Amino acid sequence: MEATASVDNAAQAEENKLKTMKEEVIAQPSVDDIQGTVGTPFVENAKMSMRNVNVYYAEKQAIFNVGLDIGKNEVVAMIGPSGCGKSTFLRCMNRMNDTIDICKVEGSLTLEGQDIYDPKLDVVPLRARVGMVFQKPNPFPKSIYDNVAYGPRIHGLTNRKAELDEIVETSLRKASLWDEVKDRLHAPGTGLSGGQQQRLCIARTIAVSPEVILMDEPCSALDPIATAKIEELIAELSENFTIAIVTHSMQQAARVSNRTAYFHLGKLIEVNDTEKVFTNPEHELTEAYITGRFG
């Protein structure tokens, strides 16, 4: 008898716990209630403008009606829980989603007023103008020099060895990697440490002189010291480039960006100046996320 009673009690307690948890969940505003984006998604001197963007993976919709501007020489951070569509959105901005067969993008995405999903547009120059740095460092199995020279070579930026040398050196300097690798430019790029590899990938991207750099969680595979170097680098790069960065680290977003966009389940909830987002968020979902209630 006693044993049964205690089991019953335990079951009761479990049920109560579940109930409270459910109530908590219900207490949060449901995503379907959100009408548009709060804050300042649009700016005056936009380098890239996205309006009414919907993205589908086969039948499943991943991005719902998102509108966002990336201003010239601005760093925009995109944050949000896993699976909220921030990487998908970033990959739309240089048509990297074209490599996924089932992915379909709707809406208007423009780079300096030019529709980047125009069927007549060639993606090759587009991707040269909008470069991308990936989550995992992905140097090519070539030498450090050839990694950086890869982009300039395929775009025919120069035929002269001296000019190419110069491009490689400036790019490596801008990526603050030059001093570490100048004596072994012909060693394989894959032999560098993780942080150096990621800076090599950044150097490779800026070697084609893009206007916009998209960064997809560039520090998630790196240790804190390497991360600090990359963050420093982002600050320097923002003088010359427009940067959109997806990150899981809210501290990183707070440190490197001018504006922060918060995504939730495929919708853009709030865009505001970074300081405002982290000190005085407008939307309760944003507040819930940055205070660590979920995510």
Added chain:
Amino acid sequence: MDTSTLFAFLALLMAGAFMLGRGRSLAQASNAGGVRALNSLPSYYGMLTLLWCGIPSLAVLGAWIIFDDLIIHQLLIQSLPQEIRNLDPTELSLRINTIENMAASGMGANAEPYIQNAIVTLERLQKTSGYALTGVALLVAVMTGLWGWTRIQPQLKARNQVENAFKIILLSCSCLAILTTVGIVLSVLFESIRFFSMIPITDFVFGSEWSPQMAIRADQVGGSGAFGAIPLFVGTMLISLIAMIVAVPAGLMAAIYLSEYASTRVRSLVKPALEILAGIPTVVYGFFAALTVAPMIRDTGGIIGLSVSSESALAAGLVMGIMIIPFVSSLSDDVINAVPQSLRDGSLGLGSTQSETIRQVVIPAALPGIVGGILLAVSRAIGETMIVVMAASLAANLTANPLEPVTTVTVQIVTLLVGDQEFDSPKTLAAFALGLMLFIVTLGLNFLALHVVKKYREQYD
């Protein structure tokens, strides 16, 4: 009792040992306070008893079967009359053979008396051996099984011992393949050494004339034979080269198309179709080469004014190349697919086109694997026999012209060994020397291929 009944009995005993061992561990566990007091689960104690019961007995059985014949042989010789035993060894073994054959077929009724006696002795010996084997095997099984059973205690680390026993069983199975290889190499090696004692090794390796005709009688016309292997190896290389010229580009490009461009639907149709090509028996390729491709090449050559032999190296090489296409394409497909998507993304993200990405990033990254695959394909082409037997010539021409007939190492091995042969003439033994050389060449290529693949494997990751 015959051996299969004996095996059945042993299996029964082993099952019994399992139950007994498990039972004893359970009994001891209940004394010691439940199953948790045991070091291992009860079934491990059962399994350990089973192994103790089975393995020694099976080992005795195996050893008995191996040495049984030898011992009976010796005893039989001992029982023969003195004058027979004094015959020279070859003659004696011939007699023993006769006795054994007659005993097996039961036709000894009209034979000489000493043979009839010997047959009786042999049958008696074999019968005794059978009984003794049954007795010994079962006795050993029961004894060792019982011993294992008495060892069962809660502290006994049955689980670890069973794991070790399984490791050893698995190890011995893998040794089987290695030992077979060693056996094959040794058998070829010894015959080759006999060959090289008759024909100097330098004549064989550096000689440029191949005509393996030996005079059977001293006064016969037909030369003393020339065993220079160079024309054969040149022929083999020529045909393999033609095959690779066909197979490498076609296979590689098919692999690139399948892994980089093809949609899922096309891939699901084309890939199985390529694999059907790999499933065609080589003998079918052989008559395709001999009856369709070779005459076609000869006729085409005739039209443009070239004289092409109907057994040209080109025909055999082309068909062999087609045979190897699926081999190259499936190996390359695997390595191309193993190139991480992140590298492709990196290259596409810099604004390169798909073909630039493939040429500059994917292929260089996959190159070690592709080279390894091609080397494996080469060693397959060199060892390929049936197509060349049917489509290549027998004439050992030393030429690099693909329109002339050439012969290959494998063709010559087949010709030398087909039919009734005397195994003490260099003509027959040459086959073993050729086999050895071929083995060394393909082994070297495989070794190189594995080395290349391994050395550059971690380049990306």
